[in-house]
Amino acid sequence: MFAPSHIELSKSAFRQNVKFLRDYIGKDVTFCSVIKGNAYGHGIEQFVPMAEECGISHFAVFSADEARLACKHKNKADSHVMIMGMIGNEEIEWAIEQDVSFYIFELDRLKKTVEQAKRLEKPARIHLHLETGMNRLGLDNSKLKEAVEMIRKNDELLSVDGICTHYAGAESVSNHVRVTEQIENFKSYCSYLQEEGIEAKWNHTACSAATLNYPETIMDMVRIGIAQYGFWPNRETYMKFLKNHSDFDKLHEDPLRRVMSWKSRVMSTKTVDAGEFIGYGTTYQTSRKEKIASVPIGYSHGFKRNLTNIGIVLVNGERAPVAGLVNMNLLTVDVTDIPGVSKGDEVVIIGHQGDKEMSVASFSEMTNYLNYEVLVQIPSRLPRHIVE
Ligand SMILES: *Cc1c(COP(=O)(O)O)cnc(C)c1O
Numbered sequence: 001m002f003a004p005s006h007i008e009l010s011k012s013a014f015r016q017n018v019k020f021l022r023d024y025i026g027k028d029v030t031f032c033s034v035i036k037g038n039a040y041g042h043g044i045e046q047f048v049p050m051a052e053e054c055g056i057s058h059f060a061v062f063s064a065d066e067a068r069l070a071c072k073h074k075n076k077a078d079s080h081v082m083i084m085g086m087i088g089n090e091e092i093e094w095a096i097e098q099d100v101s102f103y104i105f106e107l108d109r110l111k112k113t114v115e116q117a118k119r120l121e122k123p124a125r126i127h128l129h130l131e132t133g134m135n136r137l138g139l140d141n142s143k144l145k146e147a148v149e150m151i152r153k154n155d156e157l158l159s160v161d162g163i164c165t166h167y168a169g170a171e172s173v174s175n176h177v178r179v180t181e182q183i184e185n186f187k188s189y190c191s192y193l194q195e196e197g198i199e200a201k202w203n204h205t206a207c208s209a210a211t212l213n214y215p216e217t218i219m220d221m222v223r224i225g226i227a228q229y230g231f232w233p234n235r236e237t238y239m240k241f242l243k244n245h246s247d248f249d250k251l252h253e254d255p256l257r258r259v260m261s262w263k264s265r266v267m268s269t270k271t272v273d274a275g276e277f278i279g280y281g282t283t284y285q286t287s288r289k290e291k292i293a294s295v296p297i298g299y300s301h302g303f304k305r306n307l308t309n310i311g312i313v314l315v316n317g318e319r320a321p322v323a324g325l326v327n328m329n330l331l332t333v334d335v336t337d338i339p340g341v342s343k344g345d346e347v348v349i350i351g352h353q354g355d356k357e358m359s360v361a362s363f364s365e366m367t368n369y370l371n372y373e374v375l376v377q378i379p380s381r382l383p384r385h386i387v388e
Contacts, residue, residue, distance in 0.1 A: 004296035004329070005264035005349070007384040009042055013257035015054045017228050020255040025211060025218050030202060032082065034225035035070060036062035041375035042229060042260055043384040048073045050386050051228075060084050060223050064091040067100050082127065082161075084223075085137070092116045092124070101125035101161045105137045110150055117157035127162030128193070128200070132185040133178055134168040144189070148196050163190060163200040167217070171209035171233040173240075179210070183217060209233035212241055230258040231360065231371045258359065261351025262378065266293045266315065266343055269335065279324035279332055284309055286323075290336045293320065295347050298329040302377040303349065307331075313347050316340065317354025320347075 022031060033056045039047035048059065048070055057079045061067045063086040070081045083102040087095060089112040095102055096116055104110050104126045117124040128147070131138030139147055151158055165186050169175035186205055193199070206217040208227035232238035238254075271291050278284045278292060295313065299305045303326055311322040313333055320333040320341075335341040350358050360371050 003383045004267075005262060005301060005382060007043065007378065007382050008261045008263060008351070008387045009046055009050060009384060010257070010259050010261070011050055011054065011386055011388055013230055013259045014050060014228065016255075016257050017230055017259070018051075018054050018056065021211070021222075021224060021227060025222055029218055030058055030204075030221035031056060032058040032060050032204070032221050032223045033228055034060045034084075034207070034223050036060070036066060036084070036225070037372075037376040038066075038380050040225060040229050040372065041378040043380065044069045045073045046384040046386060048079075049075050052076050052079055058082065058221070062086060064088065064095065067095070067098075071098055071100065084127075084129075093120065096120055096122055096124045099125065101127060103127045103129040103137075103164070104147070105129040105131075105139055107143055107146055107150070110147055114150065114154045114157055117154070123157050123159045125159045125161045127164050127204075128160065128198075130163065130165045130186060130189045132165040132182040132189070134166055134182070136166075136168075138165060144192075148193070148198060151198060152196070160198060160200045162202045162204055162221070163193060163198075164202075164204045167205065167207065167210050167214075169209075170207065170213050170217070171237050173236065179214065183214065207233075209237050212237050226372060227256060229260065229375070230256045231375075232256065258351065260360075260375070260378075262349040262382075263351065264295050264297050264347045264349065266341060266345045266347060267296045267330075268343055269293045269341060277324075279327065281325065284324035284332075288336070290323070290334055291341065292323060292332050293335045293341055293345075293347075294330055294332050296329060297331055297347075297349060298327045300328045300379075301382065302374075302379055303331060312358065313349050314353040314356050314358055315345055315347050317356060319356060 033051050035044055038044055052075055059070050060082045061070055067081045067083050081100045087102050092112050093116045113124045129138050131140035167179050167182055170179050202221040203219040204221035206222045208224050210217040211222045226233055272286050274286050274288050276286050297303045305326045307322055308325045312319050315335055316338050318338040320335050322331055323334040324332045350360055360374050
């Protein structure tokens with residue numbers, strides 16, 4: 001095994017999330033699995049084939065390098081990869097050859113796409129990303145007319161897979177006015193494009209939060225990131241969902257299951273007298289005779305230094321608090337009150353052990369990071385295994 005800790009991906013948890021989300025969006029809507037950020041830390045290499053086995057055939061990445069990785073690890077010929085963000089003009093040729101679709105939010109990219117498609121004698125699959133109010137990326141009114149002319153003129157070189165946009169914070173009611181305006185703007189853009197004879201295979205706008213909070217944004221395809229991994233975009237979205245779906249509330253059961261666990265082992269234990277300092281410096285002093293276990297995980301693995309004396313891991317089904325500084329490759333935990341801890345015992349950093357759970361949410365509440373941010377910081381070099 002060699003690695004000091006590893007990631008497990010639960011296929012049954014993922015299957016459950018996909019089932020819940022598919023039931024919710026309806027069977028005619030395409031489920032696009034968002035796998036940017038190394039599949040939110042889950043690992044593109046392992047996640048993509050697992051998702052394919054669970055019936056997913058549309059994947060979205062941020063950039064061309066991620067697309068390349070996804071193409072390398074997908075096993076099904078009809079699985080499609082879509083780039084939502086960065087692709088250099090020099091990579092467009094590759095994308096067309098590989099049947100990878102990509103967003104168009106600039107005329108320059110559109111021009112280069114037409115040139116390359118002409119040269120390759122193969123149509124490029126594109127998504128028109130419209131500016132509806134996020135003011136980040138997206139074709140706005142001033143450019144759209146020219147884009148439309150270019151698309152109509154090069155009809156045989158461009159296949160319009162999608163017309164799309166992205167919402168500026170659909171997880172929070174504080175953005176309600178802005179998001180609602182975006183939905184309206186998108187609709188009027190679609191009418192305009194339709195009048196101009198441009199219709200896409202998929203109109204798609206919804207991320208997890210929009211899907212759950214604004215069902216009218218679901219359209220032909222949803223781009224689901226965080227929810228498929230078993231996390232609500234935020235607490236507000238979860239509370240709102242429970243309120244509107246009292247059947248779930250009654251069951252008190254979260255329909256989403258965490259796909260990822262992060263596990264290690266006790267490397268060594270030692271007993272230390274009262275009044276001693278543990279590890280570097282003086283951040284932690286024993287208040288009694290304590291049993292300390294060392295775990296081969298540190299800030300180089302994404303276990304943040306600011307979890308010093310604050311973080312918690314699970315050992316033998318109990319919560320063990322971090323005692324002392326988090327080191328680069330190592331942390332020390334107090335296991336005095338957990339009977340029989342010894343070298344080789346499983347340590348859970350994220351996930352279940354016995355009837356206890358360390359969620360990324362509790363992990364991130366301790367550090368004030370979002371689920372998203374904590375997940376993507378889990379290093380890609382840790383081995384990842386699929387478990388049933
Ligand atoms: C990241 C992303 C998504 C998915 O967002 P989640 O909140 O994780 O569901 C959808 N669309 C775009 C354009 C994104 O960048």
